Amino acid sequence: MNISDNTIFIPGGTSGIGLALALRLQEAGNTVVIGGRRTEVLDRLAAEHGFDVVTLDIGDPASVLSARDTVLAAHPDLNVLIAMAGIMVAEDVTTAGFLGTAERIIDTNVLGPVRLVAAFTEHLQTRSDATIITVSSGLAHTPLRVTPSYNASKAFIHQFTESIRLQFAGTSVQVIELVPPAVRTELMPGQSQVEAFLPLDDYINETMSLLASEPDATEILVERVKPLRFSEVNGAYAQAIALVNSH
Numbered sequence: 106m107n108i109s110d111n112t113i114f115i116p117g118g119t120s121g122i123g124l125a126l127a128l129r130l131q132e133a134g135n136t137v138v139i140g141g142r143r144t145e146v147l148d149r150l151a152a153e154h155g156f157d158v159v160t161l162d163i164g165d166p167a168s169v170l171s172a173r174d175t176v177l178a179a180h181p182d183l184n185v186l187i188a189m190a191g192i193m194v195a196e197d198v199t200t201a202g203f204l205g206t207a208e209r210i211i212d213t214n215v216l217g218p219v220r221l222v223a224a225f226t227e228h229l230q231t232r233s234d235a236t237i238i239t240v241s242s243g244l245a246h247t248p249l250r251v252t253p254s255y256n257a258s259k260a261f262i263h264q265f266t267e268s269i270r271l272q273f274a275g276t277s278v279q280v281i282e283l284v285p286p287a288v289r290t291e292l293m294p295g296q297s298q299v300e301a302f303l304p305l306d307d308y309i310n311e312t313m314s315l316l317a318s319e320p321d322a323t324e325i326l327v328e329r330v331k332p333l334r335f336s337e338v339n340g341a342y343a344q345a346i347a348l349v350n351s352h
């Protein structure tokens with residue numbers, strides 16, 4: 106992916122990694138459209154930064170299609186989709202009540218990105234140079250004890266991304282997976298204050314520099330995520346699980 110001169114849609118661009126990436130990509134000479142559920146936040150970000158914005162809930166199939174139509178009507182040249190939106194919620198599987206949380210996570214983190222890919226796949230193939238960026242996690246490969254469905258949702262994203270890349274081979278669509286480590290955002294309440302987690306700016310700097318220096322990358326792996334990403338192949342799975350669960 107060339108990191109300038111694109112028109113990019115980031116559902117999940119209202120905060121955290123998505124917003125930080127939106128700002129950096131805009132600075133790098135891209136037109137950026139951001140989406141999310143919080144209309145008032147979108148309106149503020151549109152006024153402050155000049156983003157085009159669209160309200161959407163990726164848990165709702167009709168909302169995804171309607172956002173797709175709105176974005177493409179205003180930006181028929183759209184060529185990059187960054188499926189950033191996601192939630193992370195703790196669960197206790199020793200009590201039956203975890204089911205509602207699990208269903209919500211799967212609907213948002215698994216079905217949401219699939220809905221986005223389905224909504225944009227045909228359009229993206231009409232562009233000569235298109236990219237789908239998915240967002241998994243180091244936890245797809247090394248589990249955090251308190252978030253089973255989240256970890257599994259990101260494992261789905263990893264394998265879905267690997268698989269769709271095979272189907273898009275020979276088309277104009279490149280597929281890239283961002284695999285963040287623990288980053289200081291408010292994905293979980295209080296997470297932005299955890300000193301052991303990577304500062305958001307550091308994560309974005311390293312990610313932008315990898316995107317720029319490796320235009321054919323399949324995965325964007327900052328240094329901090331590599332022990333989690335490769336724990337099993339390195340034979341260090343137990344140590345990685347201990348590390349992740351020590352905070």
Ligand SMILES: NC(=O)c1ccc[n+]([C@@H]2O[C@H](COP(=O)([O-])OP(=O)(O)OC[C@H]3O[C@@H](n4cnc5c(N)ncnc54)[C@H](OP(=O)(O)O)[C@@H]3O)[C@@H](O)[C@H]2O)c1
Pocket residue numbers: 116117118119120121122123140141142143146161162163164189190191192193213240241242243284285286287288289290291292293
């Ligand atoms: N921070 C980390 O440590 C970390 C590590 C690995 C992976 N990730 C992944 O990175 C992505 C961004 O997370 P973040 O850390 O930046 O957290 P965040 O600040 O909470 O951002 C989540 C974004 O997703 C949007 N969103 C959530 N549910 C949505 C829905 N149903 N429909 C539309 N938008 C929705 C939110 O916008 P609204 O609230 O306005 O809808 C927000 O823009 C997530 O996929 C997360 O799993 C984060």
